[in-house]
Amino acid sequence: MSNNNHEYENPAVTVDMLVFTIEDEQLKCLMVKRKEEPYAGMWSLPGVFVHIDETLEEAALRGIREETNLSGIYFEQLYTFSDIHRDPRKRVISVAYMALVPREKLTFCTGERTESVSLIHVNNLPEKLAFDHKKIIEYARNRIKNKVEYTDIAFHFVSEEFTLPYLQKVYEILLGKALYKANFRKKIITYIEETGESTAGDAHRPSKLYRRKKS
Amino acid sequence: MSNNNHEYENPAVTVDMLVFTIEDEQLKCLMVKRKEEPYAGMWSLPGVFVHIDETLEEAALRGIREETNLSGIYFEQLYTFSDIHRDPRKRVISVAYMALVPREKLTFCTGERTESVSLIHVNNLPEKLAFDHKKIIEYARNRIKNKVEYTDIAFHFVSEEFTLPYLQKVYEILLGKALYKANFRKKIITYIEETGESTAGDAHRPSKLYRRKKS
DNA sequence: GGAATAGTGTCTGTTAGACACTATCTA
DNA sequence: TAGATAGTGTCTAACAGACACTATTCC
Numbered sequence: 001m002s003n004n005n006h007e008y009e010n011p012a013v014t015v016d017m018l019v020f021t022i023e024d025e026q027l028k029c030l031m032v033k034r035k036e037e038p039y040a041g042m043w044s045l046p047g048v049f050v051h052i053d054e055t056l057e058e059a060a061l062r063g064i065r066e067e068t069n070l071s072g073i074y075f076e077q078l079y080t081f082s083d084i085h086r087d088p089r090k091r092v093i094s095v096a097y098m099a100l101v102p103r104e105k106l107t108f109c110t111g112e113r114t115e116s117v118s119l120i121h122v123n124n125l126p127e128k129l130a131f132d133h134k135k136i137i138e139y140a141r142n143r144i145k146n147k148v149e150y151t152d153i154a155f156h157f158v159s160e161e162f163t164l165p166y167l168q169k170v171y172e173i174l175l176g177k178a179l180y181k182a183n184f185r186k187k188i189i190t191y192i193e194e195t196g197e198s199t200a201g202d203a204h205r206p207s208k209l210y211r212r213k214k215s
Numbered sequence: 216m217s218n219n220n221h222e223y224e225n226p227a228v229t230v231d232m233l234v235f236t237i238e239d240e241q242l243k244c245l246m247v248k249r250k251e252e253p254y255a256g257m258w259s260l261p262g263v264f265v266h267i268d269e270t271l272e273e274a275a276l277r278g279i280r281e282e283t284n285l286s287g288i289y290f291e292q293l294y295t296f297s298d299i300h301r302d303p304r305k306r307v308i309s310v311a312y313m314a315l316v317p318r319e320k321l322t323f324c325t326g327e328r329t330e331s332v333s334l335i336h337v338n339n340l341p342e343k344l345a346f347d348h349k350k351i352i353e354y355a356r357n358r359i360k361n362k363v364e365y366t367d368i369a370f371h372f373v374s375e376e377f378t379l380p381y382l383q384k385v386y387e388i389l390l391g392k393a394l395y396k397a398n399f400r401k402k403i404i405t406y407i408e409e410t411g412e413s414t415a416g417d418a419h420r421p422s423k424l425y426r427r428k429k430s
Numbered sequence: 431g432g433a434a435t436a437g438t439g440t441c442t443g444t445t446a447g448a449c450a451c452t453a454t455c456t457a
Numbered sequence: 458t459a460g461a462t463a464g465t466g467t468c469t470a471a472c473a474g475a476c477a478c479t480a481t482t483c484c
Contacts, residue, residue: 010227011225011267012225013225013226013308049223052225053299053306055297055298055299056295056297056308080292082265082271082272082310084270091268093265095295150365163463164463164464165462180446180449181464182447182449182465182467183445183448185464186445186446187445201455201456202455202456202461202462203457203461204460204463205453205454205455205461205462208463378436379436380435395474395475395476397437397438397439397474397475397476398474400437400438401472402473415482417434417482418433418434418482418483418484419433419435419436419481419483420435420436420437420480421436422436422437423437432483432484433483433484434481434482435481435482436481437479438479438480439477439478439479440477441474441475442473443472443473443475444471444472444473445470445472445473446469446471446472447469447471448467448469448470450465450468451464451466452463452464452466453462453464453465454461454462454463455460455463456459456460457458457459
């Protein structure tokens with residue numbers, strides 16, 4: 001299949017997964033501590049080599065399942081990274097996929113090829129990450145921030161039923177700025193409907209629960 | 216390098232280029248008529264296999280230069296397509312790049328591996344295109360339509376100096392709907408400045424020439 | 431002056447931003 | 458009733474949409 005003419009040698013293709021969630025009022029990304037070289041002992045995004053008989057989406061889901069229990073989640077293709085020396089071993093082109101999940105849906109476990117798995121606060125990343133993964137995470141961070149403004153991706157971070165104070169908090173975390181309560185509610189109210197239920201038990205007024213409107 | 220285990224066989228990687236421009240008040244895409252199998256005689260996007268020692272961007276520019284004179288143009292990565300059988304020969308993953316150019320900057324010539332090169336009206340594509348290129352073009356068409364609303368990509372279709380009536384026409388073509396002249400001007404005026412020149416010679420009021428503001 | 435296109439003024443309804451207010455829970 | 462958080466009413470300025478008007482050119 002390969003020969004000495006570089007025109008006919010194929011680069012390897014990987015998929016790197018970014019699983020984002022919100023925990024402790026912070027945007028976090030699932031990362032794994034590498035067991036093997038290169039970058040042994042460093043944090044990296046979970047990733048897999050793309051098999052010859054699977055699509056990128058299938059590879060992405062396979063990668064996610066190695067460390068988590070996730071299925072039926074929202075994810076989208078982010079960008080394809082191709083710097084020549086992004087992997088010190090050989091030429092590797094990586095397609096990044098981004099998943100957004102509510103914290104309650106996510107449980108994770110250490111995979112075979114990893115030392116540990118953890119949720120890393122995106123605004124407080126370790127100084128050095130494996131490969132070009134810092135760049136990839138920053139790219140994703142930016143995409144999220146932008147899309148929050150003109151799409152409904154923020155809803156992927158909350159469960160089916162949610163309170164408006166919490167949804168607002170999510171928006172504030174993703175946008176990185178405070179919002180006016182009354183204005184936020186006026187804008188968001190058209191996309192949601194009351195479930196009829198409320199939270200209760202705290203020493204203050206309970207908040208109503210909402211779900212997204214189907215329309 | 217490769218063996219019988221499919222886990223270690225690499226898919227081939229190509230870059231497909233979409234060069235968009237506006238001609239005769241229509242959005243058009245540069246396409247080539249294929250000389251070789253597969254899909255000989257059919258229209259397809261210009262594309263190249265990615266060399267082991269070049270980035271995707273470098274490959275994209277190389278692909279563009281085979282049929283055009285373009286350099287220093289605007290282009291962005293569009294999406295990576297990975298359907299298993301998108302290429303009947305073998306497994307090929309393709310990264311699509313999209314370039315936007317004013318018609319005056321573009322000249323093109325038939326490359327070595329192609330029968331002819333032409334600008335195809337995007338709203339009136341041939342019934343069948345090679346590979347999954349129809350899907351790719353439609354994806355790009357959508358991206359352009361969306362980004363016109365919240366970015367300044369429309370400016371890439373006009374030359375450095377332009378009239379407001381023409382710029383409005385470009386917006387209308389990209390959005391696929393008519394705009395009110397007064398409202399369009401009010402919105403766009405903050406991003407541009409007069410050159411001091413005007414068009415002239417027609418049997419009507421000449422229009423002022425503008426350029427983009429740097430700020 | 432007439433045909434044609436360039437360019438402006440303005441009214442209206444909607445929305446973003448800011449802020450002050452009222453409501454409901456538990457201890 | 459105090460403390461805490463949920464939720465509402467409203468003013469203002471900015472903006473989008475719609476439309477009617479004026480301006481400049483060449484014949």
